[in-house]
Amino acid sequence: MGKKTNITLIGMPASGKSSVGVVLAKRLGKKFVDTDIVIQEKHGKLLKELIEENGDDGFREIEDEVNASLDVSNSIISPGGSVVYGQKAMKHLKEISVIIYLQLSYTAIKSRLGDLRERGITLKDGQSLKDLYLERTPLYEKYADITINEMKKTLAKTIDEICEKLGEKPRKKRSFKEKRFQKITNSKGKQSREKTDSTKSNKERADKKRFDNTKSVKEKSSRTRFGGEINPQKNNVQRKNLKKYFKKNEN
């Protein structure tokens, strides 16, 4: 497993092979290959059309052939869910990649899937989604090097778990405080926290802008009135005078 630079995701349709695959590729700095797209490109037709024209068995032959001749490196490979029927394809994918099975319950798959035929799933006449799930589960289990249970996990959590199982460094998690507040240093070198701009409400942003504008107008007028730069920290008399001046002018 150590020398393999490719990762192949297998699992039922809608288990997330394509959506998890593309994000995982970005996370690990790898290329992304959706072999359903390779099939469409090669045959110049949509998967749905290929299934209609060639039947389920004909489509699976095409799928087997395309996946078996995949020549890629440093890639996340996301084949279609039916790839596990292809012996040539699975032998090849096993040789060139670490195989990860994205496992999800039947109920979760059913609720994620919309119109089965529209989505182009290869179902034999009279076969239900439940039959398909039961038929395929042992095949996914047979080929998997690693199994990830996706139940009740967000896409990000699934990716974290894949990385963990692959022995990749975990993403540095920022604490709630870090996300909401940024560290600021005042003129005395003391550190405190202020809400980050992206987490401020519109009202808070508007208030801050108004405060900053007022501050700069006050600073400007104080310079004009008292001449040149002032240092309020050092000059208490000047500070007191300034306070009086602003109080008088604000009323």
Ligand SMILES: Nc1ncnc2c1ncn2[C@@H]1O[C@H](COP(=O)(O)OP(=O)(O)O)[C@@H](O)[C@H]1O
């Ligand atoms: N936690 C999740 N992880 C991955 N996909 C999810 C998740 N929750 C909902 N989904 C949805 O499930 C579907 C997965 O589809 P897709 O990535 O095409 O799967 P596959 O390639 O295995 O058929 C997408 O519509 C995606 O938005």
Ligand SMILES: O=C(O)C1=C[C@@H](OP(=O)(O)O)[C@@H](O)[C@H](O)C1
């Ligand atoms: O499981 C299937 O029968 C299929 C799944 C599809 O891919 P996804 O698993 O990416 O949806 C696609 O390859 C084809 O329409 C057949």
Ligand SMILES: [Mg+2]
């Ligand atoms: Mg897919």
